[in-house]
Amino acid sequence: METLGKPAYAYMPGLSSMAPYLTACREGVLLARTDYSPMMYRLDPAVYEEDHNATNEIVKMVKEDINTVLYAFSNTSDGDRSELAAYYASLAPDPYLIAIVADPYMVPWYYYQTTGQEFRENEGFGLPSDNPYADIDFDFDNPPFDVDGSIPSFELGTGRVTGWDAQDVSALMARTLFYSEITDSFDGLPGVSWKESAMNTFGSKVPVGLAKTVTTKLNQAWRRAGYTVDTYHDVFFSDRSFSADYYQRSNFIFFCAHGFFYWYVPPGYQKDGVGGGFDVAHVTAMHMGPSVMFGSSCVTGRTDGLPGYNTISQAYLHAGVNAYVGASRLSWGGFSLIADDSGEVYGDYLGLLLYGYLTGYVYNKRGGLVSQDVGNLNMGAALMMAKNKYVMDCGTDGGGPNDDTLEEFNLYGDPAFNPYEPNHNG
Secondary structure, eight states: OOOOSSSOOOSSTTGGGGHHHHHHHHTOOOOOOGGGOGGGGTOOTTTOGGGHHHHHHHHHHHHHHHHHHHHHTSSSOTTOHHHHHHHHHTTTTSOOEEEEOSOTTTSOOEEEOOSSSTTOGGGOSSEEESHHHHOTTBOTTSTTSBTTSOOOOOOSEEEEOOOSSHHHHHHHHHHHHTHHHHGGGSBOSTTSBGGGEEEEEEOSSTTGGGGHHHHHHHHHHHHHTTOEEEOOOOGGGGSHHHHHHHHHTOSEEEEEOEEOSSEEETTOOBTTBOTTOEEHHHHTTOOOOSOEEEEESSSTTOOTTSOGGGSHHHHHHHHTOSEEEEESSOOOOOOOTTTSSSOOOHHHHHHHHHHHHHHSEEEETTTEEEEOSOOSOOHHHHHHHHHHHHHHHHOOOSSSHHHHHHHHEEEESOTTOOOOOGGGTO
8 A cells, every 4th residue: 555645635636736826817816825725734624514613724824825815905904803803894785706726734714613413423523614715704612603792794705616626627617717608508488598598497396396386486587687487397307317408408497305415306306316307417517507406405515525526516617607505404495474574594595595686585584585786796795685574584593404505505607707687788
């Protein structure tokens, strides 16, 4: 047996080689240190709970480096994180962006405590998230709150630019940077261009079918924005054999299904079989456009402790998708007519908000769909705005479903990517 020359082993090899190119294209600043990697310290927080605190200390170090740069670009006093946060919050909806060109073992996720998922070791321990990188005044001694004790708010847009390897990331960057030059080369829904095509789909197993209220509102918002929307592939027709071609023909995609890091199964759920599901083996062979996908589904956004080529999120990026937003752990489902005027909760509600900030039709939980003149945002800004509205509407709950939802949905893709919406002509 050969001894490894170094303790750090990237699950997505070579990604750091692409960071300088993205930095140059975005006219940004590049931060890189070998001791950002948890593997340099032989830590594996996806498996060992005792590694969480050590990994979170690395996140704190990375964040201190980021804040040092942010102080240099602002007129605030060094050391006053609340003042620094207020300065960058004033830039919304056009925030500074952080692209993390690394898997979670090269630049770590932060691991939150969770009351609802702590014993689900098959999904990985803790609740991993990129949120602290987006929250300038994040309180490491009192997560998830800010240093002044207020509910968390986010001032920066974040996203992980990832893939199976450096070649995948190179292709993702090319699709993103030359997006407007390639979008006319994809087939859309029948009679419509790819750019103006969208789809919603949900399965049948409880509580997945309750996403119908979300998809109904997304249909309305997307149509107002100028999309033609496929709404026919729900329940039985959400099966891969019926719906896969419509995925490939759509620019914006929302799905709700039971899932895991390797697959999700829209029409049902059986632990001993996943017929009709979307899994890595089949998704890898799909020919996706440079789409935006939001998966209201458990664990489809997990990549810690796993090779990139064995995860559904990275399979979609490999197949051509430009932005995938998914949950790193169990995604809560449910429906509440008592607590809210509307049934949208948890991941379904966050997805509704994300697409609202992209199209400009943001769903108001008390008053239906409203145009707020906030749209045409890049992915990092849209997810940041969606999370800020989510926590304002739903609050925190001590590591329960609201906190988990806010923390576990992460973006894979360039946060500066601004997808096409017909009402914005680009």
